[in-house]
Amino acid sequence: MKTMRRRAGWWMGGTRHLPSRRREAASLARAWWIFLVFTLMMSGGRASLADPASVLEFPVGHFFINRPAVGDLDGDGTPEVIATAIGAGRSGLEVAMTGIVTVIDVDRAVSGHWPVVTESQVGSLPPTAPTVADLDGDARAEVIFGHGSILYVFRGDGQLRWQHQVDGVFQAKPLACDLDGDGRMEIIAPADEFLGRAKIYLWRWNGTPYPGSPIELEEFFASSPAMYHHGHRILLAVGAGNGFTRPEGSLYLFAFEQGGWRLQWQRRIGAHPIARPVFADVNHDGAIEIVGGTYTPSVYIVSAQDGAPAPGWPQSVGGPVFTSPIVVSDGERTLVVAFALDGVLTAWDQRGLLRWTLAVEPSAIDALTLLDLNGDDRPELLLGTQGGVTAVTLDGSIVKHWELGDYWMTGTLLVRLTERAPVSLVFGGVNNITEEAKLFILNP
Ligand SMILES: [Ca+2]
Ligand SMILES: [Ca+2]
Numbered sequence: 001m002k003t004m005r006r007r008a009g010w011w012m013g014g015t016r017h018l019p020s021r022r023r024e025a026a027s028l029a030r031a032w033w034i035f036l037v038f039t040l041m042m043s044g045g046r047a048s049l050a051d052p053a054s055v056l057e058f059p060v061g062h063f064f065i066n067r068p069a070v071g072d073l074d075g076d077g078t079p080e081v082i083a084t085a086i087g088a089g090r091s092g093l094e095v096a097m098t099g100i101v102t103v104i105d106v107d108r109a110v111s112g113h114w115p116v117v118t119e120s121q122v123g124s125l126p127p128t129a130p131t132v133a134d135l136d137g138d139a140r141a142e143v144i145f146g147h148g149s150i151l152y153v154f155r156g157d158g159q160l161r162w163q164h165q166v167d168g169v170f171q172a173k174p175l176a177c178d179l180d181g182d183g184r185m186e187i188i189a190p191a192d193e194f195l196g197r198a199k200i201y202l203w204r205w206n207g208t209p210y211p212g213s214p215i216e217l218e219e220f221f222a223s224s225p226a227m228y229h230h231g232h233r234i235l236l237a238v239g240a241g242n243g244f245t246r247p248e249g250s251l252y253l254f255a256f257e258q259g260g261w262r263l264q265w266q267r268r269i270g271a272h273p274i275a276r277p278v279f280a281d282v283n284h285d286g287a288i289e290i291v292g293g294t295y296t297p298s299v300y301i302v303s304a305q306d307g308a309p310a311p312g313w314p315q316s317v318g319g320p321v322f323t324s325p326i327v328v329s330d331g332e333r334t335l336v337v338a339f340a341l342d343g344v345l346t347a348w349d350q351r352g353l354l355r356w357t358l359a360v361e362p363s364a365i366d367a368l369t370l371l372d373l374n375g376d377d378r379p380e381l382l383l384g385t386q387g388g389v390t391a392v393t394l395d396g397s398i399v400k401h402w403e404l405g406d407y408w409m410t411g412t413l414l415v416r417l418t419e420r421a422p423v424s425l426v427f428g429g430v431n432n433i434t435e436e437a438k439l440f441i442l443n444p
């Protein structure tokens with residue numbers, strides 16, 4: 001089998017075997033990790049496979065790393081890789097932590113002021129995953145993220161452009177989107193408020209508050225928001241809940257109309273719809289659905305029109321669903337794949353009929369990415385696991401596992417680092433023993 005041959009031919013120096021010991025995956029600290037790593041669904045791509053694989057590793061902090069982001073920070077036409085992690089080490093009883101943002105260019109030294117370190121925040125909250133977008137249209141991307149109660153916007157050269165402090169805590173990856181079509185992007189960032197109400201803040205590119213900001217939700221915690229352009233309207237979906245021990249939770253749908261957000265509907269959905277929602281026409285009827293996961297644990301699909309559950313949904317799974325489910329369709333057949341905290345991947349058809357389940361590592365708690373690894377025009381699923389990265393076919397079998405040592409990996413990002421380069425897999429990992437955070441660039 002082609003894939004097996006490739007697997008046999010793959011080798012990398014210094015690789016260790018997957019540890020047989022499985023730490024208590026759901027320890028509180030790890031639960032925070034899981035809770036905080038919200039990620040984007042990736043669109044499909046194609047890699048050219050050449051043996052052997054090579055891997056580059058860059059130290060970027062300690063204890064925690066988010067799924068990296070990519071963007072052209074200096075306007076030279078090639079992308080840089082951006083990672084947010086915890087910056088400060090632990091010393092004695094110190095609990096204040098900084099965030100650190102590191103920028104990597106694989107070909108040359110990065111110019112500018114990177115890495116940057118944020119102000120200390122009390123408690124061990126890590127920074128959010130970074131959003132990289134050209135806010136002001138000068139062809140140089142800005143880096144946007146939250147740490148503690150502060151939202152930061154850095155220019156591509158690492159100079160602080162602006163920052164804002166709020167009452168709540170930023171824990172979900174912000175969004176950047178041109179809401180009003182003026183060619184400059186707005187920022188949408190949810191902030192959580194324990195025993196209060198989560199708020200969704202909106203700012204213009206230059207840091208001035210957007211009219212109608214913030215939008216208040218009823219629950220404490222908000223998921224990373226998802227945006228969808230529907231004709232001339234922009235839809236915003238966000239899940240919200242009151243933590244892991246309380247049953248309340250809602251999915252909200254807002255539409256951007258006449259310069260402001262209007263609530264279309266709010267739907268009670270399980271306990272804490274924590275995975276970032278996904279817009280997709282799951283059943284090919286031309287009407288959009290919203291797909292997501294909850295802490296309950298379940299996977300839901302509802303109509304974007306009114307929030308009504310789609311026939312056959314929700315479906316129960318064996319553990320909380322922090323990772324956005326992925327919807328794959330070949331035009332006729334649709335597969336909805338979700339990953340739960342018990343380490344099981346589950347695939348259903350659009351009506352919720354079970355297609356397959358597959359047990360992988362329980363620590364794989366981040367994004368699912370699609371990549372056509374072997375060029376057969378059917379994508380494979382890529383996911384970060386404890387120890388490396390795993391590729392799974394849409395039929396539910398593991399075709400490849402890259403072992404990278406005793407690290408807890410984030411989800412993967414597919415990046416063409418230069419115009420002619422093949423696709424690289426970019427992801428973060430935290431060492432299980434030393435707690436060092438690293439950025440990995442794997443050329444498969
Ligand atoms: Ca660049
Ligand atoms: Ca810019």
Ligand SMILES: [Ca+2]
Binds near residue numbers: 177178179183186
């Ligand atoms: Ca705008």
Ligand SMILES: [Ca+2]
Binds near residue numbers: 282288
């Ligand atoms: Ca539909």
